[in-house]
Amino acid sequence: MGMLDEEHREDVAKQLSDLPNPVRLVMFTQEIECEFCEETRELVQDLASLSQNVEAVIYDFVADEDKAQELGIDKIPAIAVLGERDYGVRLYGIPAGYEFTALMEAIKVVSVGQSGLSEATREALAGAEEPLHLQVFVTPT
Numbered sequence: 001m002g003m004l005d006e007e008h009r010e011d012v013a014k015q016l017s018d019l020p021n022p023v024r025l026v027m028f029t030q031e032i033e034c035e036f037c038e039e040t041r042e043l044v045q046d047l048a049s050l051s052q053n054v055e056a057v058i059y060d061f062v063a064d065e066d067k068a069q070e071l072g073i074d075k076i077p078a079i080a081v082l083g084e085r086d087y088g089v090r091l092y093g094i095p096a097g098y099e100f101t102a103l104m105e106a107i108k109v110v111s112v113g114q115s116g117l118s119e120a121t122r123e124a125l126a127g128a129e130e131p132l133h134l135q136v137f138v139t140p141t
Contacts, residue, residue, distance in 0.1 A: 003039060003044035009050060015104060016051035023054050026080040028061045028073050032046040036094035043095065047103075053111065079103070083110040099138055121141035 004012060019105050027044045029037040043060055048056035061076045071080045073089070081089040081103075089110055095103040109115065117125075125132075 003043040004046050012047065013050040018052060019051060019053040021111045021113060023107050023111050024082040025054060026057045026059065026071065028059050028068055028076050028078040030076060034076050037077045040094045044079060054107065057069055073092045081106045081110045083113055101136055112127055114141060
């Protein structure tokens with residue numbers, strides 16, 4: 001049995017049913033799995049089983065060090081959410097509770113390929129002269 005119960009599986013499948021473009025969930029774990037790595041891997045695999053447009057790709061953080069560096073992954077468990085291109089969306093830790101909603105929204109946004117930012121915000125960001133590294137931390141405490 002996966003991480004999602006039957007009621008949640010049906011709801012998630014419905015949410016993923018109209019993704020316009022494929023999404024790859026690239027998950028990093030390791031041979032001797034870290035705390036929450038197993039659960040995160042199972043969740044990613046569950047999500048992929050619920051939609052033809054979601055693919056789970058699992059890498060070993062140590063054995064696949066080159067791939068981790070290529071995607072900028074520096075800790076585990078980690079999920080890179082990739083669409084037609086890499087938008088830089090990364091989630092670290094187990095996406096459970098409120099964080100699951102963040103993962104689902106990331107999948108939808110990456111599938112659409114549009115950030116949803118207003119034109120004014122896009123114009124303001126276009127004027128940035130240096131790369132921007134934005135991190136959002138989510139915790140229930």
